[in-house]
Amino acid sequence: MPELPEVEVVRAGLEAHVSGRMITEVEVLHPRAIRRHELGAEDFSGRLSDVKITAARRRGKYLWLELSDGQAMLAHLGMSGQMLIQPRDAPDEKHLRVRFRFADEGPELRFVDQRTFGGLALAELTEVDGTELPATIAHIARDPMDPRFDLDQAVRALRSRRTELKRALLDQTLVSGIGNIYADEALWRSKLHWARPTGRLTAAQGRTVLTAASDVMAAALVVGGTSFDALYVNINGESGYFDRSLDAYGQEGLPCGRCGTPIRRDPFMNRSSFSCPRCQPRPRTR
Secondary structure: OOOHHHHHHHHHHHHHHOOOOEEEEEEEOOHHHHOOOOOHHHHHHHHHOOEEEEEEEEEOOEEEEEEOOOEEEEEEOOOOEEEEEEOOOOOOOOOEEEEEEEOOOOOEEEEEEOOOOOEEEEEEEEEEOOEEEEHHHOOOOOOOOOOOOOHHHHHHHHHHOOOEHHHHHHOOOOOOOOOHHHHHHHHHHHOOOOOOEHHHOOHHHHHHHHHHHHHHHHHHHHOOOOOOOOOOOOOOOOOOOHHHHOOOOOOOOOEOOOOOOEOEEEEEOOEEEEEOOOOOOOOOOO
16 A cells, blocks of 8 residues: 555645646546445536545545535545546546546546555545544544654654554554555664564654654655555656665565665564564564
8 A cells, every 4th residue: 555655746746737627527437436435426426526626635645635615535545546647538547447527628637446445535624633634534643744743742652552663653543654664664774673562662762763754754755655566656657766775675585784684574464574683683572
């Protein structure tokens, strides 16, 4: 699933290319793409007709378009969702699910999703701590790149949980935006093992790992995010290049960039966690 840098790349592209444009037609080509809209495709299309997109927003890994009628269209990218800007005469993508046409007769916005795990949904906006969010994600915490992110508060939230550190980093109600890739990278940079109990995490270690997460995501953002396959792309269909700069994630068997020890892969929550056995020693059990 795309993480904060990848979603921010898409958000910035949408802000540049669809903000301020009036939707005139929405064509739903696959019902699963709007399965969260219980009233169906006709109602979904009708609600968006003659509505202007006023802004593209993001919190953590969640992306939405603010609309002139006071609603928001939340985009769940899932494992393979893509928001693409295409000329009106461009051939349809094989997995095109929803098409948006605009009053200016300019390029279309297309939602493409090979695996149909993603989708679009309409939501009411609600104010949470001075910020308007779609009501369905009002529980999501601020992310480390949010100007109003409170580092000390986030550290306290991490340390208050009784779980493993990586599980806490992935908990979007504590800190949003961090997924499997950038959690492993932040832990490697911090020399902390993913299984360290949060109850034994010092405040200084908490600040270090969250700062590392912010730094590594900022670096990934500069090069368009991380693409391991053709499914994550920006609005122009282009891949990101941060996979070439990864120190831990996906590097099993390759030498650690600090000490040369082969990176290890461990099973983690039906996925994998990558770390250096020497730089990130597993915590002792009491």
